Amino acid sequence: MEKHEDVQYCFQDGNSSCRKAFLSTSIYITLYIFFSLISAVTVFLNLLVIISISHFKQLHTPTNLLILSLAVSDLLVGLIVIPVMTVAIMEPCWGFGEYFCVFHFYITFLCTSLSLGNLVLISIDRYVAVCDPLLYHSKITITGTICCISITWCCCSIYDAVIIQNFVNVQTPSRCLTECVIVEGITWVNIIYIVFIMVVPCSIIITLYLNIFVVARSQARKVFSKEAASVSGVKTVQANKSERKAAKTLAIVVFNYLLSWIPSLFIYFVFSVIGDHLISYFTSYLALFNSLINPIIYAFFYPWFKVTAKLILTLKIRHS
16 A cells, blocks of 8 residues: 655645645754854854944944945844745745745845945945055045945835835745745846846946956056165055055955855746745855855954954953
8 A cells, every 4th residue: 555645734724835844853953053053153253343343443444344334234144134044945834924024035135235235335445445546545535435335225225125015026826825935026127126236236346346456467567666666665565565455355255245146146036937936045045155254254364353353252352
C-alpha cells in the first residue's frame, strides 16, 4: 500500500492556501539561528559606525556624514528588513496581516533607494575631492552635506510611498491566502522603478568614478615627476594622496553594492514574474549581505574606525 503524506495548509478548511514547508526541525532551527546572527551582526557593526561618527567631533567631515547616512540605512536593513525577510522565506504562512506586508515592502524599497542615493552623494563628494581638491572645502561643506542627505531621505521616502500606494498591489493572491508577495498590476511599473532607482543612479556613479580614476592616475604620475618632488608641493601631494585613498576605499563600497544588488534585482523580478516567490525572496535576501559587508570594509581601510570601535567596545568612549 502507498503511504500518503498528510498535507498541511495555512487554513485547514481548504486547500487553496499555502502548503506548509516540510523542513526537519534541526534544519528549521539552524536556518533561523543563522539568519538571526546575520541580522544581529549587521545591526552591531553599523551601530559601531554610527556611534563612532556621531560621538567623535574629529570625524564630523562631509565624507563621514555620508558614511553615517549609509550606515543608518544599513542599520534599518539589519533591524527590520532581514528579520521580516527571514520570516517570509521560512514561513509560507504569513501571519502579520496585509498592512505589515505593505510596510515590509516599503521599508525594503526605501533602504534600497536610500543606499543608492547615499552612494551617489559619496561619488559626487569624491569626484570634487579628487578632481578639484583646491576648491573642495569651499564647495563641499558640512551644512551643505546635511541638506543633501535630508533631501535624499525625503525624496526616497515620498517616491517609494507613491510606488507602493499607486503602482504596486501588495496583497494575498487567491492561490495562497496568507502569502506576502507583490502582485504587479502594470508591468511597465517595474521598468520605471528599475530606471529611476537603479539605472540612473548607477550611471551617475560609474561615470563619476571613471573620471575619478582617470584624474587619480594622472595625479599619481605627477607624484613621481620632478615638479611634485619639490618641497613647496609636498602638502598638496600628500592631500591628493589622502583623497585618492579615500576615493579608492569608497569605490570598493560602491561597487560592492552594485555587484550585490544589480544581479539580485534582475533575478528577483524574473522569478516574481514566473511565480517562484521563494527564489525571488532568497536572491534579494543575499543582496542584503551588502549591509553587513560595508562596516567590515571600513574596518579594513579606515584607521579611525579601528580606533573608535576599540574605544567603544572597551567602554573608554567617555574618557577619550
